[in-house]
Amino acid sequence: MENASSSQQATQSETPTFFTQEELSKLKSDFETGGVENVKPLLDKKVKELENTELNIAVTGETGAGKSTFINAMRGLRSEDERAAAVGNTETTKEPTGYPHPYLPNVRYWDLPGIGSTRFTAGSYLRKMKFKKYDFFVIVAAARFTENDAKLATEIKRLGKKFYFVRSKIDADLYSMRQQRKEFDESAEMGKIRSDCVSGLGKAGIPNPTVFLISSLNKKMYDFDRLLEALADDLPNIKESVFTLALPNLSVEIIRKKGEVLKKRIWMSAILSGGVGAIPVPGLSAACDMGILIGAIIYFRECLCLDDAALRRLAERTGTSVEELKDTLKSSLLGEITVKVIVKLSLGVVAIGVSAMEVALYSVPVIGSVFGAGSSFLMTYMTLNNVLHLLMETAEQVLAFAKGAH
Numbered sequence: 001m002e003n004a005s006s007s008q009q010a011t012q013s014e015t016p017t018f019f020t021q022e023e024l025s026k027l028k029s030d031f032e033t034g035g036v037e038n039v040k041p042l043l044d045k046k047v048k049e050l051e052n053t054e055l056n057i058a059v060t061g062e063t064g065a066g067k068s069t070f071i072n073a074m075r076g077l078r079s080e081d082e083r084a085a086a087v088g089n090t091e092t093t094k095e096p097t098g099y100p101h102p103y104l105p106n107v108r109y110w111d112l113p114g115i116g117s118t119r120f121t122a123g124s125y126l127r128k129m130k131f132k133k134y135d136f137f138v139i140v141a142a143a144r145f146t147e148n149d150a151k152l153a154t155e156i157k158r159l160g161k162k163f164y165f166v167r168s169k170i171d172a173d174l175y176s177m178r179q180q181r182k183e184f185d186e187s188a189e190m191g192k193i194r195s196d197c198v199s200g201l202g203k204a205g206i207p208n209p210t211v212f213l214i215s216s217l218n219k220k221m222y223d224f225d226r227l228l229e230a231l232a233d234d235l236p237n238i239k240e241s242v243f244t245l246a247l248p249n250l251s252v253e254i255i256r257k258k259g260e261v262l263k264k265r266i267w268m269s270a271i272l273s274g275g276v277g278a279i280p281v282p283g284l285s286a287a288c289d290m291g292i293l294i295g296a297i298i299y300f301r302e303c304l305c306l307d308d309a310a311l312r313r314l315a316e317r318t319g320t321s322v323e324e325l326k327d328t329l330k331s332s333l334l335g336e337i338t339v340k341v342i343v344k345l346s347l348g349v350v351a352i353g354v355s356a357m358e359v360a361l362y363s364v365p366v367i368g369s370v371f372g373a374g375s376s377f378l379m380t381y382m383t384l385n386n387v388l389h390l391l392m393e394t395a396e397q398v399l400a401f402a403k404g405a406h
């Protein structure tokens with residue numbers, strides 16, 4: 001049975017590329033025939049495509065299974081946070097409810113009513129829920145998976161979509177077992193819960209499913225990271241990039257993956273920034289497009305969960321204030337982005353110029369020739385690389401600081 005995560009893509013360590021091989025060749029020949037202006041339309045199209053890519057994720061399971069809590073966890077929210085899905089309520093709606101991601105509104109999690117509460121067959125349930133619009137389904141259960149869950153999974157697969165079994169509240173199970181036993185072996189207990197789920201689903205017609213045992217209250221534990229990895233790996237290129245940027249910052253690894261995705265946008269921004277938008281900036285030898293720079297910095301901050309809203313949530317969780325948090329992090333990139341801040345950053349990049357250029361030549365074949373054409377691209381490119389590097393360091397600092405705060 002092709003349970004989604006069993007598809008053998010896990011070994012693919014490369015981050016997704018935005019361009020196909022043909023597109024890269026076209027970029028190169030466009031550049032050779034007409035210079036920078038000639039490559040802009042394709043880049044512009046690509047940036048728009050990235051911005052407009054939607055991701056719709058269906059979360060289904062019976063009332064109380066932990067759907068709303070899971071949706072909040074995926075969005076980096078806790079139930080008391082603004083815009084969080086209400087937790088612990090008895091659902092009355094029979095329609096899917098969409099919850100947009102806090103900084104990537106094209107990524108939406110959909111809370112579906114449990115199939116058991118609708119009396120539909122799996123087929124009519126999925127039609128009613130408009131299954132076509134979802135990229136994949138997460139089936140959540142707080143104890144065993146039911147016959148309904150198995151039927152639903154079978155139908156999802158028949159309709160050509162992927163599904164993932166998520167067994168929630170594993171923290172609560174382990175806690176109560178720990179209370180009752182003298183000897184307690186966590187991984188053995190998890191193994192039992194896992195095989196119980198697997199054999200239940202097996203009897204209901206799904207042989208050897210992958211089941212992810214998670215706690216939405218403690219994402220750094222159990223199978224949460226494996227689940228995120230499986231979900232990302234199974235998505236096609238551009239969607240994988242978008243999903244990666246939408247992940248909660250659980251680990252250094254996730255921060256680095258986000259960094260790699262963002263890096264691939266830098267050269268596009270740099271090339272698009274050359275031209276009418278570029279203005280001379282006092283203190284800098286090359287013209288810079290401040291609008292593009294500032295926009296990119298704000299976007300990087302959001303993707304790395306360093307925007308004010310994310311920092312406010314972290315401050316609340318750790319009993320501090322945003323101001324104190326920013327003082328500790330000591331980054332001028334967390335405040336208002338002014339010309340002064342950018343000039344300071346841009347001056348710093350001259351020294352690392354050569355190695356940055358080597359990286360650029362290595363990662364994007366066409367970029368070397370394009371950059372040969374003008375220094376404003378180079379300035380934007382290196383400034384943004386520097387910004388990204390600094391923000392990733394700050395994000396890792398935040399991660400270390402947040403250790404223990406879920």
Ligand SMILES: Nc1nc2c(ncn2[C@@H]2O[C@H](COP(=O)(O)OP(=O)(O)O)[C@@H](O)[C@H]2O)c(=O)[nH]1
Pocket residue numbers: 061062063064065066067068069070086087088089168169170171172214215216217218
């Ligand atoms: N300990 C623990 N409790 C959870 C977890 N997920 C959900 N809950 C609790 O289970 C209850 C039902 O969760 P909710 O998300 O509202 O379920 P829904 O009805 O499927 O949306 C709430 O009291 C949650 O706090 C979890 O991973 N661990």
Ligand SMILES: [Mg+2]
Pocket residue numbers: 067068069086087088089091111
């Ligand atoms: Mg709910």
